[in-house]
Amino acid sequence: MIRKFATPAAMSIVVALAACGSAxxxxxxxxxxxxxxxxxxxxxPVQPFVMAENNRQYPLVVALQPKPTIASLEVGVEQNNASATRPLDVLVHAGLLSVSDGTAKKRGWLGGEYTAPTKTYSLTDAGKKALVSPDELTMCxxxxxxxxxxxxxxxxxxxxxxxxxxxxxxxxxxxxxxxxxxxxxxxxxxxxxxxxxxxxxxxxxxxxxxxxxxxxxxx
Missing domain, CATH: 3.10.450 (Nuclear Transport Factor 2; Chain: A,)
Known part of the structure; x- marks a missing residue:
């Protein structure tokens, strides 16, 4: 009886077909x-959650509490401001944002206007690269x-x-x-x-x- 053996080439084709399968x-x-x-x-996602004048895209302008007239309240105001900007400040430290100081006119609860300090956070080149979309704040x-x-x-x-x-x-x-x-x-x-x-x-x-x-x- 004559036995037929598969050639190496034929075996390779069989193995390749078996390996491919179907998606x-x-x-x-x-x-x-x-x-x-x-x-x-x-x-x-890294998504900053902050109370900003424009909370949809950069640059973000964050209005802070003004310095109080009562000295004993200063520490509390400083802590509140630091807490409000911390999500953005860590991104400044990481090189994604730059920050500049300014002021803005705000209307008080009882009427009238007052001047509030502000911080404006803008994208650096690294921040633009990390940004998921120009229409949002999320970093990748x-x-x-x-x-x-x-x-x-x-x-x-x-x-x-x-x-x-x-x-x-x-x-x-x-x-x-x-x-x-x-x-x-x-x-x-x-x-x-x-x-x-x-x-x-x-x-x-x-x-x-x-x-x-x-x-x-x-x-």
């Missing part, structure tokens, strides 16, 4: 790809990337879609130097959000071109 297969590789595509669209502190897909549910039907719940671990990547600043991390709670190998669960949907995060299905 619609439910497997760790396809799910990791879909999750990373989702994370690539989203930044880890990096992205997440999947370390490993731990498990997933068997694909099932839900409201006409094939879905799978995927559990995975992920870590921050592309983190700029300013987002590693201790003061920035403390004020914006970044230490918890920048933890390596964090655990996550997301719902993936099977689309015509393969698996996608449910949040990206209509995009």
């Amino acid at each position: 619609k297969d439910a497997n760790n590789g396809n799910f990791e790809k879909a999750l990373n595509a989702h994370f690539a669209r989203e930044c880890i 502190a990096g992205h997440y990337k999947v370390d490993e897909v731990a498990r997933f549910s068997e694909p099932s039907n839900a409201l006409g879609h094939t879905i799978s719940e995927v559990s995975f671990t992920f870590s921050p990547v592309d983190v700029p130097a300013w987002a590693k600043d201790d003061n920035v991390r403390k004020v914006y709670g970044l230490n918890a959000r920048m933890a390596d190998h964090a655990k996550g669960t997301r719902t993936l949907v099977l689309a015509s071109d393969g698996w996608t995060d449910s949040a990206d299905f209509s995009k």
Whole structure:
């Protein structure tokens, strides 16, 4: 009996075809790809929350409490002003913003006008690079990337879609130097959000071109 053996070239073709599979297969590789595509669209946000004259875009003008006429109140006013501007001051220290002093006319509660000190915060070149959009205040502190897909549910039907719940671990990547600043991390709670190998669960949907995060299905 004559035995036929596959040539090395033929074996390579078989292995390559097996490795390719389909983008619609439910497997760790396809799910990791879909999750990373989702994370690539989203930044880890640093969003200042301050009471400003224009709180939608830079430059931000923050009106401060004027120096009180009663000396015993000065420390309290200084503390209030420092607390009001701290989210922006740490970004100045990190090199994303510059600050200048000024004044503005304000109307008192009982009528009449008074002059209030102000601080104007403007973007530096580094801040412009970090800004997510000119129409908002959010800075991009990096992205997440999947370390490993731990498990997933068997694909099932839900409201006409094939879905799978995927559990995975992920870590921050592309983190700029300013987002590693201790003061920035403390004020914006970044230490918890920048933890390596964090655990996550997301719902993936099977689309015509393969698996996608449910949040990206209509995009």
